Amino acid sequence: MLKSDTKPVWDCVEDLKSSFRELSDQIWERPELNYREFHAASKHKEHLQAHGFQIAEDLSGIPTAIMGEAGEGGPVIAVLGEYDALPGLSQEAGVAAQRPITPGGAGHGCGHSMLGSASLWAAVAVKNWLAEAGVLGRIRYYGGPAEEGGSSKSFLVRDGAFDDVDVAISWHPTAFTGVLNPVSLACVELEFTFHGRASHAALAPHLGRSALDTVELMNFGVNHMREHMPTSARVHDAVIDGGGTSPKLSRRELSYVI
Secondary structure, rough: OOOOOOOOOOHHHHOHHHHHHHHHHHHHHHHOOOOOOOHHHHHHHHHHHOOOEEEOOOHHOOOOOOOEOOOOOOOOEEEEEEOEEEOOOOOOOOOOOOOOOOOOOOOOOOOOHHHHHHHHHHHHHHHHHHHHHHHOEEEEEEEEEEOOOOHHHHHHHHHHOOOOOEEEEEEOOOOOOOOOOOOOOOOOOOOEEEEEEEOOOOOHHHOEOHHHHHHHHHHHHHHHHHEEEEEEOOOOOOOOOOOOOOOOOOOOOEEOOO
């Protein structure tokens, strides 16, 4: 039973507004790519410590994966946060036009600088509300790196980090506040590396073996496969390593991701 003078949980949220807005700005100002979010993880750790959470680090052997827990007894409520950026999205804040701070640099797309800070904000607010209301429950914040193409949560699940969790809550910035049906596509990333043999492009091209040709053939085949796949599936690709800078060298080795 709640204490008679317990304030609404949203009041606990409002009490923390300025601190976690500042955290979001700090993450925006120093974007870090997946598995390299050392600044972001350290800032989230500072806030967890400041609000009395017990901290576990290096989850699943990942240096930027952290967890904070507060409370005792009752259900375990997990709030999931992320803080990695994307390549090529460097952007000046508050400008509704493309204006990179660092041309070609990393940046946070579609509000991803808030994915961790607002999740941690919610976790702290619920922790405070549980304590004020005298309600048993453990609140956990999971700081998960590599949301963008790194799938760090799969390693946490594999190693049992969620085994005793009763409910896990996630969110994403959008134009309205609401609860969405949990409909999404799973992401499976495969990387193929093709090895060729370099040769002189003018004198002895017949002695070479082109990794680039193989990548092009695979890409061609995948594109033709799309029409035979159900609409619930998607396949995307990228050549992530061009293998060189000249025709004489560029066909030696290439990496292709789908």
